[in-house]
Amino acid sequence: MPDVLIAPSVLSADFARLGEALVGLEEAGADWIHLDVMDGQFVPNLTFGPPVIRAMRPHSRLPLDVHLMIVEPDRHLEAFAGAGADAITVHVEACPHLHRTLSAIRALGKRAGVALNPATPVDGLAYVREVLDHVLVMSVNPGFGGQAFIPAVLPKVAALRELASLAGPPLRIAVDGGVDAATTPAVVAAGADVLVAGSAVFDAPSLAAGIQALRHAAGGVQAQR
Numbered sequence: 001m002p003d004v005l006i007a008p009s010v011l012s013a014d015f016a017r018l019g020e021a022l023v024g025l026e027e028a029g030a031d032w033i034h035l036d037v038m039d040g041q042f043v044p045n046l047t048f049g050p051p052v053i054r055a056m057r058p059h060s061r062l063p064l065d066v067h068l069m070i071v072e073p074d075r076h077l078e079a080f081a082g083a084g085a086d087a088i089t090v091h092v093e094a095c096p097h098l099h100r101t102l103s104a105i106r107a108l109g110k111r112a113g114v115a116l117n118p119a120t121p122v123d124g125l126a127y128v129r130e131v132l133d134h135v136l137v138m139s140v141n142p143g144f145g146g147q148a149f150i151p152a153v154l155p156k157v158a159a160l161r162e163l164a165s166l167a168g169p170p171l172r173i174a175v176d177g178g179v180d181a182a183t184t185p186a187v188v189a190a191g192a193d194v195l196v197a198g199s200a201v202f203d204a205p206s207l208a209a210g211i212q213a214l215r216h217a218a219g220g221v222q223a224q225r
Contacts, residue, residue: 004218005194006211007032007065007174010056011047011145012198018052021202022060028207029215032065032087034176034196036142037080039070042094043143050076050083057084065089067115067176069142074101081108089113089136092120102131115176117142118150122159129168134194135160139187140177145198149178154190161191184217 008030013021022033035056038047053066063086070076073090074097080088088105092114095101105112114125115136125135137156140147157173164171174194175187184195195214204210 003193004188004215005031005172006201006214007034007194007196008201008207008211009034009036009145009176009196009198011036012202015048018056019059022056022062024207025201025211026060026062029211030062030201030207032063032194033060035064035066035085037066037068037070038143041071042091043069045143050079053080053085054083063087063111065111065113067113067136068094069115070094074104077101077104077108081105081110085110087111087113087134089115089134091115091117091142092124093117098124099128099131102128106131106133113174115142116156118153122156122163125160125163126166129163129166129171131168132171133169134172134174135163136174136176136196137192138177139175139179139183142177147178149180149183151186154186157187157190157192164191179214181213181217184214185221188218188221 038045040046065087066085067089088110102112111133113134139149139153160173173192175192176196179195179197180200201210
């Protein structure tokens with residue numbers, strides 16, 4: 001199993017100081033930056049779009065993982081790619097032609113990811129495995145930060161670890177929602193290798209302390225594997 005990556009979500013940052021947040025996260029040892037894009041339709045909240053991501057891009061050398069919680073994501077793939085995204089994740093629930101969407105993301109030179117809401121099964125992802133770089137398992141209902149972890153998603157993480165063994169690009173498995181030092185051991189034990197965390201990082205005494213707490217919790221499980 002690959003090393004576990006920490007991907008802080010700037011949804012929990014001070015939006016008036018996003019550039020500073022990205023600099024701080026890189027200095028604190030983050031591996032990826034997770035950017036939650038919400039349109040007020042697929043989810044009931046609004047965040048930011050390509051212009052804000054373009055403004056953030058110069059503030060960090062870390063990969064920007066853009067999570068599109070939007071309807072009709074195909075219409076906006078080029079804009080997000082051009083703004084500086086390194087990975088683009090779309091929701092299977094919003095993509096009637098998922099293989100086409102993932103292929104378009106990879107044609108733009110970006111990592112292609114699929115997000116699954118808590119009630120969405122893994123069934124069907126085997127058919128897009130050849131164009132799939134990562135899967136994001138939502139362990140809360142998307143749209144707001146600070147929600148409680150839903151343990152019922154853990155079997156999906158284990159099922160995705162089996163999917164990773166099929167032919168295709170190396171597959172990362174991420175979990176997003178209620179991820180903290182208490183929930184991390186179960187998440188990593190199930191097979192996740194990317195931890196998306198907002199409150200656990202930004203509400204910690206320091207960004208470095210929050211990231212280190214997650215890394216320590218994940219490392220204890222990995223050492224037992």
